[in-house]
Amino acid sequence: MAKVEVYSTDYCPYCRAAERMLSAKGVPFDLIDVSHDQDKRHWLVETTGRSTVPQIFIDGHPIGGFTDMQALDRSGKLKEMLGLA
Numbered sequence: 001m002a003k004v005e006v007y008s009t010d011y012c013p014y015c016r017a018a019e020r021m022l023s024a025k026g027v028p029f030d031l032i033d034v035s036h037d038q039d040k041r042h043w044l045v046e047t048t049g050r051s052t053v054p055q056i057f058i059d060g061h062p063i064g065g066f067t068d069m070q071a072l073d074r075s076g077k078l079k080e081m082l083g084l085a
Contacts, residue, residue, distance in 0.1 A: 010035045050064070
């Protein structure tokens with residue numbers, strides 16, 4: 001199975017939705033809280049080009065946020081990326 005990392009904040013409803021979706025699929029993930037870590041937030045912007053959370057990485061590759069992950073799921077590509085296909 002792929003390594004999944006979710007960069008989130010403690011006040012983000014889309015972060016909770018991403019966590020619920022991954023948990024419902026039985027996908028283990030590392031949750032990295034960037035609520036009070038400006039260095040990690042800066043790194044996320046440099047790496048992804050986005051300043052929003054969640055930012056989800058699968059095997060080190062950024063896939064975007066919750067709605068991006070949802071779109072991948074609807075298209076069937078998320079299973080493949082996670083190694084569930």
